[in-house]
Amino acid sequence: MRFWKRLLGLITVLYLGFLITLSLSWVHHLKLSAEWKTVWSSELEVKTKVKPERQNAALKNRLKRLPPRDVYLVIDSAENIFYLKKDDQVIRKGIVSTGSGTVLVEPGGKRTWVFDTPKGEFFVKSKIQNPYWVKPDWAFIEEGESIPKKLEDRVEGGALGDYALGFGRGYFIHGTLYTRLLGRSVTHGCIRMADQDLEAVFKASKIGTRIYIY
Amino acid sequence: MKTRGLRSEKKRVRAFWLIAVLSCSVVFVFLLSELSQASAQIEKGSKSPVLSQMVLAGKVTGSQARTKDKNKQESPPSTDKLKGLPEETIKILKENKFLEEELKLAGKPAYYFVINLKEKKVDLKARGMVLKSWNFSDLRYSGKPVPLKVTSLTHKTALDPPERKIIQPDEEQDKDEKEMNEMKESQPEATGTFEVEALELADMPSSFDLNFDDGLKISIQSKSGLKETFHQTWENILWYTWYPIKHFIIRKSELKPRLVIYFENQREAQAIYWAFIDGIKGIIWFP
Numbered sequence: 001m002r003f004w005k006r007l008l009g010l011i012t013v014l015y016l017g018f019l020i021t022l023s024l025s026w027v028h029h030l031k032l033s034a035e036w037k038t039v040w041s042s043e044l045e046v047k048t049k050v051k052p053e054r055q056n057a058a059l060k061n062r063l064k065r066l067p068p069r070d071v072y073l074v075i076d077s078a079e080n081i082f083y084l085k086k087d088d089q090v091i092r093k094g095i096v097s098t099g100s101g102t103v104l105v106e107p108g109g110k111r112t113w114v115f116d117t118p119k120g121e122f123f124v125k126s127k128i129q130n131p132y133w134v135k136p137d138w139a140f141i142e143e144g145e146s147i148p149k150k151l152e153d154r155v156e157g158g159a160l161g162d163y164a165l166g167f168g169r170g171y172f173i174h175g176t177l178y179t180r181l182l183g184r185s186v187t188h189g190c191i192r193m194a195d196q197d198l199e200a201v202f203k204a205s206k207i208g209t210r211i212y213i214y
Numbered sequence: 215m216k217t218r219g220l221r222s223e224k225k226r227v228r229a230f231w232l233i234a235v236l237s238c239s240v241v242f243v244f245l246l247s248e249l250s251q252a253s254a255q256i257e258k259g260s261k262s263p264v265l266s267q268m269v270l271a272g273k274v275t276g277s278q279a280r281t282k283d284k285n286k287q288e289s290p291p292s293t294d295k296l297k298g299l300p301e302e303t304i305k306i307l308k309e310n311k312f313l314e315e316e317l318k319l320a321g322k323p324a325y326y327f328v329i330n331l332k333e334k335k336v337d338l339k340a341r342g343m344v345l346k347s348w349n350f351s352d353l354r355y356s357g358k359p360v361p362l363k364v365t366s367l368t369h370k371t372a373l374d375p376p377e378r379k380i381i382q383p384d385e386e387q388d389k390d391e392k393e394m395n396e397m398k399e400s401q402p403e404a405t406g407t408f409e410v411e412a413l414e415l416a417d418m419p420s421s422f423d424l425n426f427d428d429g430l431k432i433s434i435q436s437k438s439g440l441k442e443t444f445h446q447t448w449e450n451i452l453w454y455t456w457y458p459i460k461h462f463i464i465r466k467s468e469l470k471p472r473l474v475i476y477f478e479n480q481r482e483a484q485a486i487y488w489a490f491i492d493g494i495k496g497i498i499w500f501p
Contacts, residue, residue, distance in 0.1 A: 009228070013235050020240060022455065025462035029356065032461065036331065036359040036500055052303075052310045059313035063342040066320050074345055078415045078488040088343060101413030104381045114378070119491060121323040121340055144383045185412040212340050214325055214489050 072210040073173075073201060075191060077117050080183050082193065084201055091204070094197040095183040097176065098213075099190075106141050113138045115188045118171060122211040126166035127202065131174065132157040138188065161195060163202040167211050173201065308501065311362050315497050316342070318364055327489075327496035329432075329475075331355070336475075338489055348486065351437065351478045356457050357471035360498055365426045367494045370487065372422035379411050418484035420477075421445055430498070432473045436483040449474065473498070 071091065074083040077098040084092040099117035106112065135154045140147045148154055161175015176182070176192040186192075191213075193201065299307075316339075319326040325340040334353055338346040420436040435449070436442050453474075477483040 009232070013232065016236060020236075021459060021462070025458035028462045029458035032357065033355060036355045052306045056306060056310050056313055059310070059317060062317060063313065063320055066341040067343040068341070076346065078485050100379075100411065102379045102381050102411060104383070107383060120325060141383055142381060181410070184410050185414045186410050212325065212345055214338055214340075214345055 068210045070206075070209060071204050072212065073205065075117070075211065075213040077119065077185070077213060080185060082191075082197070082201070084204060092197065092200050094194060096197075097178075097182050097187050097192040098185050099187055100185050104138055104142055111137075113188075117187070117189050117191060117213060118169070119213050122167040122171075122213065124165050124205050124207055124209040124211065125168050126164075127205070127207065128164040128166070130162060131160045131164035131172075133159045136170070161193075161198055163198050165202060165205060173211075174198070305501070308362065308499070312497065312499055312501070315362065315364050319495055319497070324495070327494060329496065329498040331473075331498065331500040333501075336486065346485075346489065348477070348482050350475045350482075352474075352476035354453060354474040355471065356453075357461065359500075360426075360428055360430045360471055362497070362499050364495050364497060365428050365430065367490055367492060367496075368425050368427050369492055370422055370424055370490065372419040372487070374419050375422075376413055376417045376419065376487075378413055381411070415481065415484050415488055418487040420480040420483040420487075422483075422487055424490060430471050430473065432475060432498075434475050434477070434483050434486050436477045436480040438478070438480045442480070446476075 067088075071084060071086045074085060075096060075098065076082070080096050080098055082094055082096045083090050100115045102115050104113045104115065133156045134151070135156055137147050159177065160172070164172045164174040166172050171190055173191045173193060175195055175198050178186075178192075179194060182192065182194055316328070320339070320342040325338055325345060328337045328339060329335070330337070331353060334350050336348045336350065337344050420434075420439065421442055422434055424432040424434065426432070433449075435446060437446065457472075477486075
């Protein structure tokens, strides 16, 4: 009986101790949480020479000058949607196909390709009408065909649609024969568009037009 | 009468022991917390009054003292300079600092993120303009807040990270079969009803951690789904019991700040995983 009483006493003490610790911990925790809402920065300094209000206005002006003045293209690779914009206003919106994210391994494991659409800021570097596709090595490897030695054996017409916009490192915005795949991530890194959208984007853009891909 | 007296005596003794043990445990917890705080402040590069007394008493080891010197350059945040300033001025100063930091990011070609803890908003920006914006429904923070400056994502961790599909070209594949497949693909059908060999948004996890170079860990969680509900319940238990105790007892742990961001929609959480590529820079602030 005495043993059980002592055990019960010990448990009570431990329980009360735990409650006290938890209470103290919560006081500390709330104090810490409050700090997130207040100023907490070693970099923050009181400006004495320049008025911070004036400086803020100047900084905001500098930020306002950074976005493109002309039309620009925004590609949402997660949703496979494009937006043709000017001054933050959407001029045209449509579906695209972007990189599949798959990995191609050459038999023998010599080379590998990751079919991702690059992310970041790019510029239109070339504008081509009636483009033809010069198939790279991976296109043959993927099909299980031998890589041709002659350039003419690589050329394929009609596969890229009526227009193509190059944005560097071999990536293009072009048309597609597989229109039912628009809206899905199926390409080898290029961006596929529907014919009418492609025509509108092609006509609206010029060399240097900015492309934002995320 | 004697028995009653004995019983009351016993009760008095028990109460005495109970009070004694409780007092001791309170003192013990306080000392432990103080010691832990002192140790954490050595890590940060400053020392508490308790620690200074310990140094005088020769209780701080050489290695601890060296650690203190080494970490002195990483000066702890100071709010002393701003004490007594009106709230409006502090707000302007804070905005000033934020704009300076954003300008650093907006000048570069990469896109960046801004997490506004007050408005519960994650913005993906480039050149100062918003490319995409997500609103989160709930937010939790623990540990010391992060300084208002550019931070970089080092890596993402998830229980079920997406795996890239590997294409092994089969040279023996029948060409006719392939042509048949191509024919099928070109048939006009409704989109979204078929499987494609691709890594898509739906393959991204909806619960994951973003680890930043300044030690901050952001847990992104969606509120929809059975797995997420279970995870959230477990997180709740930890949040209300273990985390406060951990930060109280082990003061070093509070130097590892943590944010938990909840999204109502699973797809929004997945979109964050998609857009937040390793190395992405951004700012987290509370205006």
